[in-house]
């Protein structure tokens with residue numbers, strides 16, 4: 100499995116906030132994707148969009164609710180089309196299956212199109228350890244493979260890199276002249292990968308959807324690398340989380356409308372490829388073997404908890420990342436594993452264990468922007484609260500987030516807030532204490548206990564001269580009443 | 581396959597999923613309507629779709645052209661075979677194409693591109709593999725070609741997409757390897773929506789199924805505009821791994 104550094108969320112996010120280039124990259128991408136997404140929704144009208152979301156949610160609810168049934172149907176139909184389905188309980192098993200297929204076929208070179216699951220599994224390292232050359236072919240993935248990094252966004256893996264950084268990387272790793280011309284950089288990648296496509300023995304792809312009825316694997320791409328990976332090599336291996344299945348071909352239509360619009364604002368991506376089994380005898384080309392690997396790797400934990408089950412409806416569009424005030428400040432790497440942002444804060448604790456990822460459910464303002472953006476209406480804030488609650492109440496030391504002091508503080512806060520007298524007292528004391536610390540109305544970095552964690556990265560305003568309650572009494576309540 | 585390195589048996593995997601769901605081993609209580617394989621229902625739906633399309637054809641064709649242009653196709657409307665050939669020839673001339681792979685679809689019976697291109701010194705050849713030895717050779721020739729021509733199994737007005745179903749006579753690679761792709765779309769290829777496509781495909785699939793050979797075909801590919809990426813600073817670049825230039829020729833048969 101890919102390395103998990105989710106425990107580092109706090110220091111990593113603190114460092115990220117201070118990274119000026121990252122902030123710029125995040126701002127550009129976030130507002131860019133979200134702007135085009137909104138345009139695309141306006142184009143079809145809010146009403147139509149809501150209808151699609153409803154429909155998609157119903158499909159997911161039904162499918163995930165009967166997941167075993169649809170996985171069995173999928174398996175039957177892949178087999179009927181001449182393909183093979185393998186089931187992996189965890190990352191180790193999934194990697195072993197791919198390695199075994201490669202070994203049996205004497206595979207030397209693998210081309211890959213984007214697959215978040217393979218990132219999750221850490222597949223590349225395993226294949227490389229077996230002496231196989233692995234080439235990521237999606238431009239973003241190719242960049243981060245050269246840089247030996249992990250993706251920082253669900254749909255734009257190299258979003259954190261500026262053109263200058265990519266130019267530098269290409270010059271160092273590929274020995275080409277330094278050029279910040281993006282067209283030129285894309286050309287360099289094309290030339291570097293073209294030969295690999297044609298000589299690779301095995302192509303590995305992810306899956307955006309799996310259609311149970313027909314046994315088809317559907318991938319949605321823009322560059323054409325997915326088409327080449329699934330067509331040119333002798334063997335095609337598809338990797339998918341078990342939640343990717345949908346029942347009918349008819350169900351696919353609504354997801355083809357929702358996913359590209361939510362991801363990049365595109366009305367449809369350049370390519371949608373449906374693969375059903377290996378090449379038939381009469382086909383001109385295509386792989387001779389087709390393998391589909393269905394991966395659990397912790398998903399059944401999310402499935403088991405009715406409060407978290409809907410996290411498996413996710414179609415990995417990234418819309419929730421693009422609107423999240425936290426993701427937009429700290430970027431993807433701070434989250435410490437493969438799935439960042441609001442949905443990552445739920446999926447990651449589910450897949451790697453709550454004890455490993457305690458900070459993630461707390462990395463949210465609960466503003467609800469993610470839920471509103473989500474094409475399958477996933478109620479992310481509700482699940483974050485659920486996880487926080489679980490952590491606060493957990494009997495397991497390793498899972499618990501709140502110390503006894505925190506609990507005491509929270510209880511004290513609740514008492515103060517429910518008593519007007521105490522609130523008033525607290526305000527007066529707070530103001531008296533904070534005034535000497537403040538510069539121009541704000542408290543900057545301080546070493547005072549309790550508030551220093553806040554002031555490390557942001558200013559703390561001094562309580563106002565007159566409280567809201569006072570102002571309400573004195574003036575606001577008179578207006579227009 | 582039960583070898584230790586090939587994962588766990590499906591029965592075991594599915595049982596654990598059932599266990600997580602707290603569900604018995606049974607189909608959904610209510611039949612899921614979108615899965616219906618009742619041929620009469622599917623046939624009726626397909627007839628409805630076909631009739632609606634026939635009734636709206638000029639409008640659908642107009643919308644297809646409009647949407648396709650927005651999605652990055654160079655759209656040309658040709659009044660007949662002559663005009664289509666002229667367009668293809670002028671394109672080949674501009675590109676200086678000497679080798680032009682094409683599919684072996686029925687559209688080329690009506691639109692004889694081979695002869696027309698031969699007239700300007702370009703060899704137009706069907707990318708058909710005859711024997712296992714031809715695979716490498718054909719791939720090399722495809723990689724060296726500057727344009728490829730295919731027909732369309734369907735063209736969707738809603739999305740501006742061309743659908744190709746690779747099979748005998750249509751290599752998957754003709755429309756993705758050369759840097760320029762030309763798709764010739766006849767009026768009869770045009771459909772309205774994604775739902776139309778899947779209604780028609782589902783009928784065909786289950787019809788096959790009834791005769792014992794349910795088969796989707798190994799591949800179904802949507803092509804919508806050129807290959808593109810925005811992976812560096814969200815700046816769009818066309819022609820990454822697939823064609824940088826795509827042409828949709830809308831052939832209005834006389």
Ligand code: SF4
Pocket residue numbers: 253361412413414415416417418419420442469472473474475476477
């Ligand atoms: S949770 Fe929703 S918005 Fe976020 S990536 Fe998944 S589908 Fe997209």
